[in-house]
Amino acid sequence: MDLRVFTEPQQGATYETLLRVAKAAEELGYGAFFRSDHYLHMGAVDGLPGPTDAWITLAGLARETTRIRLGTLMTAGTFRLPGVLAIQVAQVDQMSGGRVELGLGSGWYAEEHAAYGIPFPKEKFGRLEEQLAVVTGLWNTPVGERFDFDGTYYQLSDSPALPKPAQARVPVLIGGHGARRTPALAAQYADEFNIPFASLADTEQQFKRVRAAAESCGRRADDLIYSNALVACVGKTDAEVKRRAEAIGRDVDELKANGLAGSPAEVVERISAFRAVGSQRMYLQMLDLDDLDHLELIASDVMPQLS
Numbered sequence: 001m002d003l004r005v006f007t008e009p010q011q012g013a014t015y016e017t018l019l020r021v022a023k024a025a026e027e028l029g030y031g032a033f034f035r036s037d038h039y040l041h042m043g044a045v046d047g048l049p050g051p052t053d054a055w056i057t058l059a060g061l062a063r064e065t066t067r068i069r070l071g072t073l074m075t076a077g078t079f080r081l082p083g084v085l086a087i088q089v090a091q092v093d094q095m096s097g098g099r100v101e102l103g104l105g106s107g108w109y110a111e112e113h114a115a116y117g118i119p120f121p122k123e124k125f126g127r128l129e130e131q132l133a134v135v136t137g138l139w140n141t142p143v144g145e146r147f148d149f150d151g152t153y154y155q156l157s158d159s160p161a162l163p164k165p166a167q168a169r170v171p172v173l174i175g176g177h178g179a180r181r182t183p184a185l186a187a188q189y190a191d192e193f194n195i196p197f198a199s200l201a202d203t204e205q206q207f208k209r210v211r212a213a214a215e216s217c218g219r220r221a222d223d224l225i226y227s228n229a230l231v232a233c234v235g236k237t238d239a240e241v242k243r244r245a246e247a248i249g250r251d252v253d254e255l256k257a258n259g260l261a262g263s264p265a266e267v268v269e270r271i272s273a274f275r276a277v278g279s280q281r282m283y284l285q286m287l288d289l290d291d292l293d294h295l296e297l298i299a300s301d302v303m304p305q306l307s
Contacts, residue, residue, distance in 0.1 A: 001272075001275055002031040002280065003282055003303055003306065004030055004034055004283045005030050006036075006286065007035045008035075008036045008038070009035055009038075009052050009289075010039065010040060010112075011041050011042065011043075012046065015060060017290070018057055019064060020289075020292065021033065021289050021292070021295070022070075023064070024295050025068055028296060029303065031069060031281070032068055032069035033068050034071045034072060034103070035054055036072070036073060037054040037072050037075045038076070039053075039115065039118075040112035040115050042109075044249065045249075055088045058071070058096075059091070059095055061096075062092050068099070069099045070092070070096055070101070071100060071102065071103055071173070072101075073175070073196070073283060074104055074175060075102060075104050076106075076107035076109075077107050077128045078106070078107030078121065078127075079118060081154070082131040082134035082154055083134060083138065083159065085135055086138040086139060089135070089165065090139065090170075091163060093165035093166045100170055101171040101172075101173060101192075102135070102170055104131065104135070104174065105175065105176070106125050107124055126153065127154075130152065130153050131154070132188075134154055134156060137161075138156075138159065139161075139164065139169075141159075143164065146159060146160065169191070172192070173190060173192045174189060174190040174193060175229075176195070177195065177202070177206065179209060183210040184213050186213065186224065187214040187219060188217060190224060191225065193210045193224050193227070194227045194229060194283070195227075195228055196228070197230060197231070197259075200273055200274060203278075203279065204277035207277065211224075225280050226280055227279060227280060228279045228281075229282075230258075231250070231255060231259035232259065232285060232286060233252070233262075234294065234297055235262075237263075241261060241263070244288065244294060245261070260282075264297070264298075264301035264302045264305075268302055268305045268306060271302070284298065
């Protein structure tokens with residue numbers, strides 16, 4: 001089971017804070033540092049000092065880390081034109097020496113679009129389909145050849161399809177709870193399928209849908225990696241768990257029901273249950289980015305038991 005750190009900087013974090021977390025995650029042996037792609041906070045927080053851009057953040061981290069993989073859960077398709085996104089991700093992949101992964105979603109948070117003047121189209125899923133075709137098509141076009149695309153939402157003509165990523169194939173993550181179109185899209189384009197904040201039962205059901213969709217389009221179901229994202233709140237004592245839950249404004253019982261909360265032993269048992277239904281990778285949503293001891297505890301008391 002690969003454990004990865006997943007952050008939500010729109011809730012209030014500077015680049016320096018994210019850098020500290022990413023460096024700690026690298027030193028402690030986590031597989032990756034991922035971040036959300038949002039420009040507006042959610043819930044009862046002020047979001048100070050304000051948002052940071054996902055790909056600018058990852059570009060900086062690419063030069064200040066050496067091993068850990070870097071990516072998004074999920075880049076909002078509504079924020080960027082696909083040709084521009086292909087250039088951005090390829091450049092950051094070069095800057096990192098080939099450590100980037102692209103999680104791409106349709107975008108959903110209408111309020112942040114209104115707050116920053118970003119168009120929020122009605123038809124988002126169809127745009128996401130075309131964005132995946134464009135981004136992967138640009139990367140896969142051999143050097144010296146040209147790429148054209150004539151879609152409903154995007155048109156590219158005589159593109160040199162440059163630059164290329166450092167990796168021969170940048171892993172693409174697709175995720176969600178949709179029962180039909182999401183599994184089909186993952187089967188066509190994804191290297192990894194991620195289901196966020198889901199129960200064991202929903203995880204098992206969605207993984208089965210994606211596996212079936214992959215096989216129906218001629219791929220082996222095991223060609224994809226299957227992963228979860230869940231909030232983490234781990235402590236050596238009940239008091240420590242309670243303190244960490246209160247720091248993120250959550251209830252311990254609710255976190256135990258819906259996330260990864262409790263003692264290291266409890267969390268190992270919980271993650272193992274997800275592994276039993278097919279999960280191979282866990283993105284630990286870390287909401288208190290000043291609590292580096294939390295990362296250290298999971299690395300020392302949870303990670304070794306899952307290797």
